[in-house]
Amino acid sequence: NAGVTQTPKFRILKIGQSMTLQCTQDMNHNYMYWYRQDPGMGLKLIYYSVGAGITDKGEVPNGYNVSRSTTEDFPLRLELAAPSQTSVYFCASSYGGQGYGYTFGSGTRLTVV
Amino acid sequence: AQSVTQPDIHITVSEGASLELRCNYSYGATPYLFWYVQSPGQGLQLLLKYFSGDTLVQGIKGFEAEFKRSQSSFNLRKPSVHWSDAAEYFCAVGALNAGNMLTFGGGTRLMVKP
Numbered sequence: 001n002a003g004v005t006q007t008p009k010f011r012i013l014k015i016g017q018s019m020t021l022q023c024t025q026d027m028n029h030n031y032m033y034w035y036r037q038d039p040g041m042g043l044k045l046i047y048y049s050v051g052a053g054i055t056d057k058g059e060v061p062n063g064y065n066v067s068r069s070t071t072e073d074f075p076l077r078l079e080l081a082a083p084s085q086t087s088v089y090f091c092a093s094s095y096g097g098q099g100y101g102y103t104f105g106s107g108t109r110l111t112v113v
Numbered sequence: 114a115q116s117v118t119q120p121d122i123h124i125t126v127s128e129g130a131s132l133e134l135r136c137n138y139s140y141g142a143t144p145y146l147f148w149y150v151q152s153p154g155q156g157l158q159l160l161l162k163y164f165s166g167d168t169l170v171q172g173i174k175g176f177e178a179e180f181k182r183s184q185s186s187f188n189l190r191k192p193s194v195h196w197s198d199a200a201e202y203f204c205a206v207g208a209l210n211a212g213n214m215l216t217f218g219g220g221t222r223l224m225v226k227p
Contacts, residue, residue, distance in 0.1 A: 004156070031212065031213055033214070035217075040122065040219050040220070041219055042117075042119075042203060042217040042218050042219040042220055043157075043203070043217040044217075045214055045215075045216075048212050048214060050212055050213075056212065058214070090156055090157070092156075092157075094213055096213060099145040099162070099164045099207060099213075100213060101147055101159040101162055102157070102159070102215065103159075104149075104156035104157045104158070105156050106154075106155055106156045107154075107155075107156055
């Protein structure tokens, strides 16, 4: 099984550009998440989804959007890139319910210049 | 809201020495607790988790962690560190919420001296 697949692995954006970070999982997990990781700050939750068609904001949603049209895919959209969005982005999935751990993708390193 | 503190940003140990990484959490009820490891350029991998029951939890790669309610702690330990254990370690807490959302600590970077 591939697990959680994120593309691209690296990207450089100019200020004001838009892009979509892709995330796909093949484990039939209902729950999916987007986190950003900044040095010394741990991981901060951007958005999450508990099933197809259902999304909700996390701790740091401003400047991002998500959609969940299928169980497998959970893309993250940046509409107007800003330097503050320079970060490493991780997608994760979970079987669901309290106490289940996450399976993480390998991350996307995004730089906004 | 729950929170997690990992007091040590960096730790250096000699290969073969014992290791303890500290984690303190804040949550009003019994939490779900996790430790993850992140190797350079990689995603996070689950080491172990605590839900309830025995407070000493065994994980992969020879790691264990002990839940101490009185101290609000969930410290990670390993009796003998290997050079391949060099990585960043994250403690996380999960609460009773509909989204199974985890809150992560800031991480501890472990370096291993030969």
